[in-house]
Amino acid sequence: MKLLAPKSLEEALAMLAADAEIVPIAGGTDLLVDWPSNLDAHTRTYLDLSALEPLRAHRLNDHSLVLGALSSYWQVIEDAAVTAAFPLLASAARQVGAVQIQTRGTWAGNVANASPAADGVPVLMAYDARVELVYKNETETVPLAAFYTGYKQMRRTSGQLIRALHLPRRRYKLERFVKVGARRAQAIAKLGVAITCSGAGWRVVASSVAPTVCRCPALERLLASGAPIRCPEDLLPAIDRDTAPIDDLRSTADYRRRVLARVLFATLTEEPTA
Ligand SMILES: Cc1cc2nc3c(=O)[nH]c(=O)nc-3n(C[C@H](O)[C@H](O)[C@H](O)COP(=O)(O)OP(=O)(O)OC[C@H]3O[C@@H](n4cnc5c(N)ncnc54)[C@H](O)[C@@H]3O)c2cc1C
16 A cells, blocks of 8 residues: 655645556545455555545635535534534534544545435535545536536546635525434435425435435425425335335335335424424
């Protein structure tokens, strides 16, 4: 294994431009669990981002939140202003792994890892996050909702680094994140759902029910229509259009679609908090 340790973003980008096979490493919490079983990973060249202090910062102003590429879950949990402005970020962060993972793991690493069961991605997507990608001195920004193209496939080409995630600041009438797992810590989601409603419309984002974390356009249209939803089963036709759950070691496809319907129904019918 070779480890490159750039001291600046410019140096990191030059290294990536010279060899697009280099693998960026942020907190390492996804990459390193793979090591015991993935021997190929031992011979790769890694780019350790941890000395790039400017990427660690997050910035909240009246219009947006910017999470630098090294911003961790713990940073959000500890920041009362961010937690108040984006409560679902804190809610998801508290449910990622346990404290050790929350302090090392990054939002950008969660996005780039592209797991369909990720907990950070649904809440970022429900807040209309955009992914800022940089290659040499070229920057592009892609909506997170359009970032994934298939299982573990994304619109990040090799050589591109995620520099930051950008979230617009809005007034929300409803914000919820629910993760269904076998236990409260150290559990991969059987399913997850993040829901927001603002002047920009409804966002319903589900995890563990498709090859990628995904927005659910049929559900969003149903909620926007104001059609009466009398029981969880009324949501199933839209859920079946939006998702493609599978049976796996954590759950069954049918459990996932039915529990998603129940979780959504409970969220939509619960008493609003003041
Ligand atoms: C015990 C344990 C429990 C966990 N529990 C959960 C959980 O409950 N929920 C959950 O969602 N995840 C969980 N994870 C997975 C992991 O912790 C998260 O996905 C975390 O956010 C990854 O961030 P990282 O900084 O550690 O990423 P890394 O491991 O450093 O990188 C992950 C991927 O992202 C790429 N990458 C990282 N930063 C960049 C960048 N700036 N630009 C381009 N590519 C980049 C890397 O090359 C790699 O492919 C768990 C992991 C462990 C080990």
